[in-house]
Amino acid sequence: MPDDLLSIGALSRAGGLPVTALRFYDAAGVLRPSHVDPATGYRWYTSAQVHTARLVASLRQAGLPVSDLVTVLAAPREAEAEAVLARHRRRLEEDLAAAWAHLDAAGELLGRPGRCTVASADLVAAVAAVRHAVGADPVWPGLAGILLHLDGDTLRLVGCDRFRLAVATVPVQQVSGPPVRVVAPLAFLAGLAHTTPPDVGPVALGVDVLEVLGSRSAPLDATYPDYEGLVRSGSSPGTTVTSDELLRTVMDADDVVAVRLDGDRVEIAPPGPPGTLGFSRSFLLDSVRAARAEHVALALDERSALSVRAADPPHDVHVLMPIRLDR
Numbered sequence: 544m545p546d547d548l549l550s551i552g553a554l555s556r557a558g559g560l561p562v563t564a565l566r567f568y569d570a571a572g573v574l575r576p577s578h579v580d581p582a583t584g585y586r587w588y589t590s591a592q593v594h595t596a597r598l599v600a601s602l603r604q605a606g607l608p609v610s611d612l613v614t615v616l617a618a619p620r621e622a623e624a625e626a627v628l629a630r631h632r633r634r635l636e637e638d639l640a641a642a643w644a645h646l647d648a649a650g651e652l653l654g655r656p657g658r659c660t661v662a663s664a665d666l667v668a669a670v671a672a673v674r675h676a677v678g679a680d681p682v683w684p685g686l687a688g689i690l691l692h693l694d695g696d697t698l699r700l701v702g703c704d705r706f707r708l709a710v711a712t713v714p715v716q717q718v719s720g721p722p723v724r725v726v727a728p729l730a731f732l733a734g735l736a737h738t739t740p741p742d743v744g745p746v747a748l749g750v751d752v753l754e755v756l757g758s759r760s761a762p763l764d765a766t767y768p769d770y771e772g773l774v775r776s777g778s779s780p781g782t783t784v785t786s787d788e789l790l791r792t793v794m795d796a797d798d799v800v801a802v803r804l805d806g807d808r809v810e811i812a813p814p815g816p817p818g819t820l821g822f823s824r825s826f827l828l829d830s831v832r833a834a835r836a837e838h839v840a841l842a843l844d845e846r847s848a849l850s851v852r853a854a855d856p857p858h859d860v861h862v863l864m865p866i867r868l869d870r
Contacts, residue, residue: 548578548587558596564603565596571609573616574599607631656749657693657723659715663740663756668835669700669711670732672859675829677729678704685765688726691755693748695722700732701770707826708773708862709833715746723748726767731760773848773862781842783854784809786831789839793831798824799866802841802849809841820847820865827851830861 555562568574569586574595576586588596595616602612611627618624673689680686683705690701698713725748735756744756753762782804792811793800799821803810814821827849831839836853843849851861 547590549590549593551576551586551588554588554593554596557593559600560596568599571613573609573613605631606635652721654750655720656747656752657718657720658745658747659693659698659718660743660745661698661713661715661756663735663742663744665713666698666700666746666756667736669698669713670735672711672833672835673700673702673709674729674733675833676702676704676707676709676861678706680705683765683768685726685763685767688728688763688765689732690724690767690770691727691746691748691753692724693718693722693746698746701767703768703770706823706864707830708770708860709830710770710774710860712858716743720749724767725749725753726763726765727753727755728760728763731755731758734758774860781840781850781852782807782809783838783840786834786836786839790828790831793824793827796824799868800824800827802827802843804841804843814868817868819868821868822849822863822865826863830863833861834859 549557551562551565554560555565558565560568565574565586569576574592577589577592578587579585580587598616599612602615607615607628608631611631614627615624618627670689677689678686686703686705690699690703692699692701693715696715696718698715700711700713702709731753732755735758738756738758740756740758745754746756747754748762751762753760789809789811796811797813799814801812801814801819801821803812830851834851834853836855838854840852840854841849842852847865849863849865851863853859
């Protein structure tokens with residue numbers, strides 16, 4: 544065996560091809576070793592094959608099929624190899640043009656607003672049910688507005704200030720376009736209560752589109768935190784009580800209250816010793832009033848967050864985060 548042969552590892556490093564690729568190209572007849580040890584099966588290459596390995600690496604990175612690669616390496620004349628490369632270049636250009644067209648079409652689909660129609664009274668009531676939870680937070684500027692989430696046959700309105708969450712659902716009809724989330728200014732949605740919209744009106748939501756019951760505004764250019772995890776965590780069955788009775792009990796309580804659920808009883812108690820959890824009295828009052836129901840269901844999840852739902856229908860939810868008492 545000549546002394547100037549390169550091992551398969553050395554050719555891999557010099558030619559820019561993995562060892563596994565060199566074995567594949569040997570089997571495919573693209574780049575065969577100059578010598579194979581009959582005892583060990585180890586492959587050896589000449590220094591001249593470094594050039595071939597580099598050429599193979601470049602052409603394969605350009606996506607040239609193996610069959611064309613064999614033609615290029617075996618071409619008796621340079622013009623024949625250039626013809627193969629020219630055909631591949633045209634294929635790449637055609638594929639790129641097709642990809643751009645598909646991307647443009649996808650962008651057009653993504654840019655379409657989601658549309659539906661809603662009963663005006665339902666939408667105005669949903670705004671009233673969540674507006675108390677809208678807050679202001681420099682970390683999440685979107686919390687200064689109400690999230691409108693059109694998803695299938697449901698339009699959800701979400702208010703959140705990081706300490707509480709309110710979700711109200713509105714049934715929709717004539718849905719078209721993709722699911723979409725838009726953060727609407729609170730003042731814009733609250734102002735709908737002072738207009739005279741039609742009994743049933745259109746809603747259009749998009750990146751730059753916010754049209755509700757004939758009124759238009761610019762969406763807030765801000766992201767909104769994922770609220771759905773909190774809604775799912777607060778979906779366990781709860782203890783049902785009369786809203787009026789609960790309101791009377793909470794109104795006479797301290798600013799921070801402990802909530803204990805015992806079977807079919809809800810106990811509102813003074814806060815416990817430092818380190819225990821409680822809830823804002825005013826937040827709890829807001830949530831029960833916003834539920835607008837004769838009966839509400841209260842539940843505590845695994846993180847000790849308190850959910851308040853109308854007993855019927857149970858789709859809307861208000862979630863209160865607990866307060867850890869320091870003193």
